[in-house]
Amino acid sequence: MGLFRRISIGFGLARRSGRVLRAHPNLLAFPLLGGLAGLAFVMTVFGGLFVADLGSGVVMYATLFVVYVVETFIASFFTAALVAATRETFRGEEPTVRASLAIAWEKRWQLLAWSVIAAVVGVIIRGIEESSEIGGTILAAVFSFAWGVMTYFIVPVIVFEEPSITGMFKQSGRTIKRTWGESLGTLSAISIVTVLLVLGGLGVAVVTFLTVGSTGLPGLVATVVIGGGAVLLAFLVGQALTGVAKTALYVYATDEEAPEFFEDMDFSQLGGGSQRSAGMAGGRI
Structure with a gap:
């Protein structure tokens, strides 16, 4: 299956994920809460770093490790609630x-274990990146991409299964193998939609500024509030679409049954050739 076909399927998944958001707009609360919690943590950390001189070496990497653990846990926790x-x-x-949120809290120890492992890998990638100018950057990028692919379904695995630490990676890896093209196509399509x-x-912000910008400070405030709110909503929708589509892919890959809102989606080509569901949806995207 070609790249454009994969992206086309990705747009199909994104469109149906939009159906889910329209039917259940409260799903947007999870990326919003996650974003606010992450922002609060980052502001706290950078407030402390502003008055501290970490230098380099062990102290810097230890600080990075703590930041990565907390940031990954916050993001994973609210993603788990969304899933x-x-x-x-x-x-x-x-x-x-x-x-x-209560379901996500029940999985807090698995999410914490995942966050610690992800933080270790993040520090290693950072170290590789700084080991040399060009070679380290390229190697770090390749390593980061491979790691992201392998762990794409980690959070759904934690939410829906009772995996061991090694089991969560194995299950995520098995699922990505079965949905390789669709996962990347969905990520690409939703990234395009988000952009x-x-x-x-931004267009709303520009129109607002051109309309009321001449009124001075009130016009500027209105531009920031309306335009900023529109951009924030765009990011929230993008995050929510990603979570919904990822959950739909995982549910089908494990249950071999198209979930509600996706019944007219042809999942028969998952993994680039599986015909397990050849009778479904007549090939529709």
Whole structure:
């Protein structure tokens, strides 16, 4: 299956994920909460770093490790809540923010273990990147890409399974093998959609500025609030679409059944050649 076909399927997944968001807009709460928590942590950390001289070596890498652990845990925790809520929508139920966060909290130790491992890898990649100017940067980029691919389904595995530490990586790896093209196609398609939404938000900011910018400070405030809100919404939608589509891919790859909102999606080409569901959806995208 060609690249453009993969991206086309990715757009199909993104469009159907949009159906889920329209039916359950409260799913946007999870990327919003995650973003606010991450922002609060980053501001706290950089506030401390501003008055501290870390120098280099062990202290710097130890600080990076702590930052990576906390940031990864925050992102994974709220992604886990989004994944759990999305699964409820696939079952025809109405998810609540509180119940979904409770499910993520039940998985806190697995999420913490994943965050620690991801932080170790992040520090290693940073070390490789700084080992030399060009070679280190290229090697770090390749390593980072491979790591991202291998761990693409880590959070759904943690939420839906009871894996060991090694089991979560094995299950994520098996799932990415079965959905390789669709996963990358979906990521590309949703990235394009997010960029378009952000550009739309910037367009709103420009229109607002041209309309009321001449009014001085009130016009500037209105431009920042309206334009900034539009851009923020674009990012939230992009994050939510990614979580919903990833959950849909994982559910099909493990259950071999198209979830609700995706019944008209042809999943028969998962993994680039599997015909397990050849009778589904008549090849529609």
